[in-house]
Amino acid sequence: MTSPILVGKNARRLTAPSVIPGFGLTFGYTLIYLGLIVLFPLATLIWWSSGLGLSGLYAIASEPRVAAALRVTFFISFAAAVVDLFFGLIVAWVLTRYDFAGRRLLDAFVDLPFALPTAVAGISLAALYSPSGWFGAPLAGYDIKIAFTRLGILVALIFIGLPFVVRTVQPIISELEVELEEASATLGAGRLQTVLRVMLPPLAPALLTGLALAFARSIGEYGSVIFIAGNIAYVSEIAPLLIVVKLEQYDVAGATGIATIMLAISFAALLLINLVHAWSRRKFGRV
């Protein structure tokens, strides 16, 4: 997966002749597609909220309930993405490096969070983690409440984000030769040194891409979260839910205002991750 802000190595000059013709057609399609499907709706959003003006946006963002929801959304999304980074790496490693009975089946399970309607995931997670659920009941004995708290949001977002990390890292792991580990060991490196110095650096760019994707997906996640979060204002209410709430109250300006703020923060966060990604590619990705 390449970073969107990097120009591909194989990018052609516009005029260079090519074995496969059709630059004009594909480029035109790309522009129309991006324009109609991605940019136009986003532009509409900004158009709708432009009536508010910067001061209006600021007013919305500083509403305590909105500010709390934005904080919950972005912090928990990031936390979930970081958790996914670790577990996703381990899952991808096991699925790629080891051959065992049922590997393909397990590999297929990884994609389920992609395919499942998110509401289904939310309902089952809520049932499992509610104080009377299979996981919730034993945890309640230790005074740990997951369903209907921020922890519940974290659990749902970890579930949703995992495949992004696994699927971005997997191909890179399969390219890493086992001989690299063996070479490191013959040179006297311990296991931890081999992992930190030899195995992780080439994986860093892919890991960052996975992190960015999981993070982005979590920010927009709605269906699975609302069932398990309890949606208590100021505590476990996420920004996407607040948008729906505002729309239901016919507060279109307020809804688009929150959406615009989310868009800005998301864009800034993804841009930052992409910059780190580009840097790490330069540093480690020399393959």
Added chain:
Amino acid sequence: MRFPEAFADTKTIKRGASIRIEGVEQDFGAFPALRDVSLDIQSGELVALLGPSGSGKTTLLRVIAGLNSPDRGRVLFDGENATGLPVQDRHVGMVFQNYALFKHMTVADNIAYGLKVRPRRTRPSRSAIRTRVAELLQFVQLDGLGARYPAQLSGGQRQRVALARALAIEPRVLLLDEPFGALDARVRKDLRRWLRDIHKQTGLTTVFVTHDQDEAMELADRVVVLNEGRIEQIGTPEELYDRPASPFVISFVGEAVALPVAIADGQVRFGGRELHIDTHGLRSGPARVFFRPADIAVAAEGNGDLEGRVESLRRTPAGVRATIAIDGYDQTLEIDSPLERSASLGGRVPLSLAKARIFPADENGGYVNAGDGI
């Protein structure tokens, strides 16, 4: 080119350990990769492990390195049991077939790796590491390329980086897996000579794996021929050429022609003819005679062991090369000879054997035990 003397500073690690392998066996599932392999390698020796793919040569190298632990048997370095010793503590310099360079590190960082990962107690200072890297770069004739990345080097250069990286840790033995496998023919030739020089300079016990018999014969002091997980023969190149111990060795090491024969009453019979081969000590029964194409020549009329038909004649700088179909043998032979002009296409010629080996068949129909030559 001189091996940097700075490397002799670690007195505890002897350069060029002797290696002893005792009854090593390894199975991969139902497939026996090594079967009762025993081998002694002297300190400072240059040994080739030669065999076709699947013969167990790489597995044996990995057992020596400690990357595979054998199911049975022992590996000793300088007489000390190293069988249970982890790879990290074996101090072997290993050069992998695809070099296994760390692509995200510069050439200099690759070479320094084995020194940098040492525990603080034994790790050389930064400046000492830098000096060693510079010395090693010079030693492998890559001065000035330390800041490059492996992707920016040619195949031959990468191989030298891999070698420098292995030498940096002052290994007790140097192990190379198909060191020239991935290189084109010209680079191969240069590197062969170069490896020989390196071996002379460092005095390291060196074991390399190859499937190329020319390479093994040209480079090694001794060659270990492996087949189906067993050692067929251990010997100097001369011994392997002149006294091959098994039909496998004679066919694998150089070209050989095999004729199915029968031993009866102390005579070797091929078709209706008698071959003049000493059968002393061999029992009667089916056998096989092996000879090198160079050991067969056109004989004077009436003196031949064999007879053949001239299929084609071709002029070469040295004389004439004839393609001859031997009676009772299903393949043709190319024989260089000062063939008389009278020998004509399609004509019959007598052929005599200068040297041959005979291997009688065993109960299973295989051919064992070297027989006498002519």
